[in-house]
Amino acid sequence: MSVRILALVGSLRAGSHNRQLAEAAVKFAPEGSDIEIFEGLAEIPFYNEDIDVEGNVPAAAAKLREAAGSADAFLFFSPEYNGTIPAVLKNAIDWLSRPYGASGFGGKPVVVVGTAYGQFGGVWAQDEARKAVGIAGGKVIEEIKLSIPSSVVRFAETHPSEDAEVVAQLTEVLSQLKGHAGEAVAA
Template sequence: MTDTTIAVLVGSLRAESTNRKLAEILVAQAPEGVTVEIVDGLDQVPFYNEDLDNPSDIPAAAARLRDQIGRADRVLAVTPEYNATMPAVLNNAIDWVSRPYGQGAVFGKPFGVVGATPTPYGGKWAHEDALKSAKIAGAVPVEDVTVSQSALEVDVLTDPDVLAKLTNAVRVLADYDTESSAA
């Protein structure tokens, strides 16, 4: 696929986050014809509250999030695992882009999840939860993209096998055929 934009939601706010660094690697190593853009400012998006979700006065950070996801062709979460599930910041972002239900910015968009965490499971549960939440929000989960990598035995930022799996995940997400999946 050519001219595809993938918006990346990073599930960690930490400045030295391994997952943020992985997202930056994916931006730098995007396949030809694919633009990978990290959605910044998730720390500025208030917790979803329907009282705040007023079209005439939506919080600016939430409006920017919806706009960036709305302009993207695909969405990729790059996230660690917190207490056996996805981080609150990622869940909150999915909540904001899921509204209005059935018409949210993520509706109908292919959605994948990758990431690393210093546990033996590599974020598996967080990734499953993120896919489930995105699916309920109306996104199209692309399970072939999921890469849950343990950071216990390898340096995920330099290991060629890990980086190959992650860049391949971006390629699979970019090439995902939404028309044949709807059939």
């Protein structure tokens, strides 16, 4: 049985280095795992309880919840916007946190990684994402981290999948997440 990992990318930019990092994760997914990058975060309206009505949930939000329901684990790719989590990623967490008591995360393992222009690789945003997703019902695996600094320089001419150091670190992250997801599925 393959472990299903849902990847959410916090940048909507076409040339996003976090998107490229997610593509590398798909390429280097460990045997026995399947990583799906969720498409459509830009179409999900900002969370509003007035429109989160059973039978009438916006289609894009329902699609996210459906994808989350079939996932065994989550892998977030977060850049850092003004020292914190991008709104599109926070909005996805908000939609998955509802309905109250039935989180789309359902205690499933969650890992947050990413890259950013700054010297710390977006750690503030990634810490904020871990905090939010943990409150929203995800089982955040705190010890699995990957923050790649200086993304604009490092990936100016090289895709993350062609950077041997990044590939080695990402492969380790994926292997560990697969292990946690496999344990959760078996339990």
